[in-house]
Amino acid sequence: MTTKNTSSKVLKATMIGAVALTPVLAVGATANAADSKPLGAAAQKKVNDLISNLNKAFDKLKSKDANAEVLLREAHLEIKKQLAAGDFTKDILNYPNDESSIKVVNALLEFLANSTTAVEMGDAFDTLTETVSDADLKAAFDQESYKGDLRDLFVEYLVDVQTKVLSTMDTTKGSQADNFIDALFGVYHANTDYTPIKDGVNYAVKKLQVGLALNEIVSSEEITQAHKDAFKALAKEYKTVLTPPEVITPPGVVIPPTPPTTGDNAVEVDGSTIGSNPQATIDAIEKADKVDQLVVKVQAGTTVADIPATILNALSKKNSNAVVVLQFGDVAYELPANAFDLAAIAKDLDVASAELKLNVSVTKVDNPLAGKAAYKVLADAFDFNVSVVAPGGKSQVLNVFPTPIKRSVPAASELNPLTTVGVTVDANGNVTAVPTYVTEGKKSANLYRSTNSVYTLIEHSKSFTDITAGTSWAEEYVNPLASRMVVNGVTATEYAPTKVITRGEFAAILSRGLGIVAMDKSANVFADVSTSQAFNKNGEIAAVVEAGIVAGFTDGSFRPYEEITRDQAAIMISRAIDYVGADKVTFDTKKALTAFKDNKEIGAASRKHVERVYQAGLLDGYLDDTFRPNADANRAQMAKIIYNFLAEIKFIN
Known part of the structure; x- marks a missing residue:
């Protein structure tokens, strides 16, 4: 049949x-x-x-x-x-x-x-x-x-x-x-x-x-x-x-279900058969030499994909860092196999893990920004949702993940990599920029954020009078970050590149730049941090704390208004590398801290982090061959560090 x-x-x-x-x-x-x-x-x-x-x-x-x-x-x-x-x-x-x-x-x-x-x-x-x-x-x-x-x-x-x-x-x-x-x-x-x-x-x-x-x-x-x-x-x-128009196959031609295929460390499977014959996919995963991706091609016109837990368990067993790539036509959604704990969810739902199914839906919706003068919309809007479903209808929605989730959104026309910004729009109409990387063909963009929501693309360009036209060496770093809404000015027109940046500001920039969202935005992780502070309106500090990127002092404070030192910044960047995956960063292991005349001034707690960030080419020394770990970092220097880091991991063009 x-x-x-x-x-x-x-x-x-x-x-x-x-x-x-x-x-x-x-x-x-x-x-x-x-x-x-x-x-x-x-x-x-x-x-x-x-x-x-x-x-x-x-x-x-x-x-x-x-x-x-x-x-x-x-x-x-x-x-x-x-x-x-x-x-x-x-x-x-x-x-x-x-x-x-x-x-x-x-x-x-x-x-x-x-x-x-x-x-x-x-x-x-x-x-x-x-x-x-x-x-x-x-x-x-x-x-x-x-x-x-x-x-x-x-x-x-x-x-x-x-x-x-x-x-x-x-x-x-x-x-x-x-x-x-x-x-x-x-x-x-x-x-x-x-x-x-x-x-x-x-x-x-x-x-x-x-x-x-x-x-x-x-x-x-x-x-x-x-x-x-x-x-x-x-x-x-x-x-x-x-039904939509279809390509007609001549009568008498029998097309069997497409079996799973392997290649380039990936197992590719037809989304229309993965549920009815999960064992075929499991066999393909187990027989493959290496599996980095399970690619599920969802049938045209379908907005929902169900993946049996038995397949996910086999994938995790093969490679705990593998990724499930769901392709809904021109829209794609990548979910790491380690982004959720099926055993814990099964316990919550009082079922066996093997009975669960991962339900992923990607639905085109009316663009909430269409027709608004403040935004130039570049793409359709898509609503991404993930849940784990058990027999009997019990389910658990997965909305916040431990790492940024990649989703690819197609555009109506060619995109400008320097001014294209992916944004989320919540139920209240609030717009939040997310890390955005325009793909090689400039017809789609990869968006990264640790939560699901409605996503679309807009055009946004921003510059400051005190860094343009050659007034600051940091122009090539600040303007792209400002256009992507990662950094803000001290006023609407000025960036203040030589002003020292604070610990709270730097942590918030990392949160925005990496698309990290806190499980609980209002969580009081530190006594001296609250959502009433300008840099923490959306719980940015709680987000980077949950991600393991920042930590406070032994007295339980974060000291957000203290000026950040170079070695403190290096620690945060090093931990951010771990958060996104060290495999995304290239290290020159020939570099060593002994290259700096003052390397003995780098403390024991920060030493390995400073060397790591130095080897990654994200933080250099001064012309006199010193590193100056205790020196304050200014806004221009931090823009360069953040921009180079995001460009290295392809969270920005």
Whole structure:
């Protein structure tokens, strides 16, 4: 069942919206068929019990406080319970002794019961041939002599189901069936307006009178040309409202699911199959010599990816520093495998770690800065969300991570690397700049920040009168940092390059430059630091403390207004290197502190940090071959250090 043609996307869309409804339609389907075998009393009771239990779950969706995902899973569990009884399939079949029909219906119901997202259901359908054969499918629908494309036949059957849904809605006035359908579309297509889908189906059924033709097929021994024409016309209506244009594969060409591939220390996997066959990905990871990345290519038009915890555990075991790269078309999201603790989350949710799934969604949203005079918008806005989901609907949102998370956002046109700024916009409309690196082709930018939010790109240019036109050697460092909103002036027009910088100011600049956000912005990490201070309005000090970049004094103070010394700055930069990963920095290990005449003045606590930053080329000595560790650092010197560091790790162009 992996043949692709004009019906392919139609079939998947209908599979999601129609096959999932098959159990609740059992009564109507058998009662309305022209040549149906009536259900016995016991079978009728089982079907009615199932319908009742499913409808109770979905009735709760009318409440604004109801958790649709939980209720959908309840419905799936109910279906699985019925399947466990063993004879449920025979009870709902018109011909209960037909083994082919039993195989097909069992396979479909099993897929439904084990699929809790649209992607999973699509994956399950793509692997249908592992359970049933073409011959079984044809036999199940009394179409052994049918010579057409089997997918067309399946579309016809699914349209039959959808037609019965619509007729059921009429008789129940929408109380149960409508609620059930809305719930499914609402959960499976969270970002899709259901109304045009329903309207499109209603229009097709009414216009083409397909309902009558489909009712006849239950007892027909063959599909007439009139039936075929009606089905194709209805499928066209489905295609219009449900699917984007697609590249059509000639009939008869079979495209199997793409297996995981390896290369360049990466394992690449199709996002549409990773959930249905996790073992294939695990095997690819384990067999690879080295894995730095697990690349998950998400199907076009899909905004959500689910990765089983078993895959993440295998990846972490192979390489604890590996990264999961999720590609949603032109948008990418990179999540380090060590950015979350699955064992701890499993304990919180009271489940086994292997039962968890990592859920990542990237959704294009209305740009909150569009039309605002203060901003020149360069790209669409995207909302990034991550959660870990357990069976039964329990979940834990992951919003703040221990390291900056990389996300790549496409632009509408070529970007200027010196003035392009990635920003987040929170629910209150607050705009915050994030570290931004324009890629080589200048058509996208990599944004780094330790939290999820809505991200977009804007143009921003800033300069100061006291460092422009050759008035200061620091112009090439200060202006790019100011344009990226990493450093601020002492006034709107002046930077004051020779003014000594304080410990609080330097720590805050590091926080902004690295995109670090505190778990608790208002945390009182030091007695002399609060969010009322200008350099700490967004909890910058708490952020760099949590990151292990800064520390206070033994008396519990931070002394934010003290002027920072060169060796103190070196300690912070050295720890920042550890925070982002030392592999991102090039060190010249031939350099040694003995090159400085005053190297013995460098204290024992700071010595290794000073040497490290010196070897990285981020902090040099003076012309007289001294380092002067206790000398104060001014704003121009610190701009050079910060700029070179961010450029080295590609957090700025």
